[in-house]
Amino acid sequence: MKEKDKIIILTGGSRGIGHATSKKFWDDGWTVITFSRSEVAPKCPWSNNKQFHFQVDLEDEISLNKKLRDLSEFLNGRPVKALINNAAISPKDKKNERLSFNDTSLELWRKVFNVNFFAPIIISKAIVNNLKSANGMIINVTSIASDNVHQFAGPAYATSKAALKSLTREMASDLAKDNIRVNAIAPGEIETSMVTPSSKKLLTEKIPMKRFGTPDEVAGVILSMCSETFSYVNGTEIQINGGQTV
Numbered sequence: 001m002k003e004k005d006k007i008i009i010l011t012g013g014s015r016g017i018g019h020a021t022s023k024k025f026w027d028d029g030w031t032v033i034t035f036s037r038s039e040v041a042p043k044c045p046w047s048n049n050k051q052f053h054f055q056v057d058l059e060d061e062i063s064l065n066k067k068l069r070d071l072s073e074f075l076n077g078r079p080v081k082a083l084i085n086n087a088a089i090s091p092k093d094k095k096n097e098r099l100s101f102n103d104t105s106l107e108l109w110r111k112v113f114n115v116n117f118f119a120p121i122i123i124s125k126a127i128v129n130n131l132k133s134a135n136g137m138i139i140n141v142t143s144i145a146s147d148n149v150h151q152f153a154g155p156a157y158a159t160s161k162a163a164l165k166s167l168t169r170e171m172a173s174d175l176a177k178d179n180i181r182v183n184a185i186a187p188g189e190i191e192t193s194m195v196t197p198s199s200k201k202l203l204t205e206k207i208p209m210k211r212f213g214t215p216d217e218v219a220g221v222i223l224s225m226c227s228e229t230f231s232y233v234n235g236t237e238i239q240i241n242g243g244q245t246v
């Protein structure tokens with residue numbers, strides 16, 4: 001791949017898995033265009049390249065559409081190899097534990113779906129032609145909570161991730177004719193700010209590898225998925241969980 005064609009768009013690049021992914025791709029010679037609410041993160045690889053960062057709250061559809069118009073001007077029709085829909089929220093209760101069905105207001109449920117599910121659709125639609133001209137791909141970041149009740153992730157988060165997983169299948173089927181592949185990664189327990197101290201203690205024992213994954217380990221899988229090795233992989237979800245679901 002020529003250097004000029006190595007462009008990805010990544011949501012939630014300011015910390016955690018997204019930040020590690022941003023760094024991994026910059027180190028590999030890619031241009032990384034990021035979206036998040038924060039302006040720039042400390043020690044961020046793109047801190048000197050603010051023109052590649054779009055500061056936006058993905059929950060707010062009007063602001064997002066405005067930023068997407070700015071992005072379109074910035075890209076000026078350039079091909080984009082990959083869109084990584086990584087940003088998400090997982091609200092907890094007052095004790096920083098799992099928010100139950102009864103304690104999840106409809107308002108909060110909608111907020112979670114706006115960030116975790118509708119923003120990926122809105123962004124994908126906005127850049128579909130850029131992806132098409134690059135034979136590109138979309139990688140949706142789902143979760144181990146898409147398939148099973150999780151001790152620390154509540155139902156709004158889990159259902160948004162299950163919806164994103166289904167969306168991956170539907171998009172893979174519909175966009176293949178445009179030479180766009182769509183896959184998902186489902187992380188298990190990864191050491192980021194999404195993890196609470198009590199979850200770390202309880203869940204480590206349940207993982208055959210007896211440890212949490214690192215954001216860098218997830219970033220490495222995403223980078224590999226953007227290589228030619230994955231050219232016939234479409235419509236699937238890759239589990240990154242140290243064997244937690246075996």
Ligand SMILES: NC(=O)c1ccc[n+]([C@@H]2O[C@H](COP(=O)([O-])OP(=O)(O)OC[C@H]3O[C@@H](n4cnc5c(N)ncnc54)[C@H](OP(=O)(O)O)[C@@H]3O)[C@@H](O)[C@H]2O)c1
Pocket residue numbers: 011012013014015016017018019035036037038039056057058059085086087088089115141142143144145186187188189190191192193194195
């Ligand atoms: N960590 C885990 O164990 C785990 C497990 C399964 C799945 N995942 C998935 O992996 C992905 C990354 O998770 P993480 O653990 O790295 O999370 P994190 O550390 O909480 O980071 C979340 C990222 O999303 C961005 N974000 C959140 N709300 C946003 C909004 N309204 N608008 C724009 N950006 C927003 C944040 O940036 P700002 O705050 O600057 O906006 C941040 O960059 C998520 O999809 C998550 O569901 C994580």
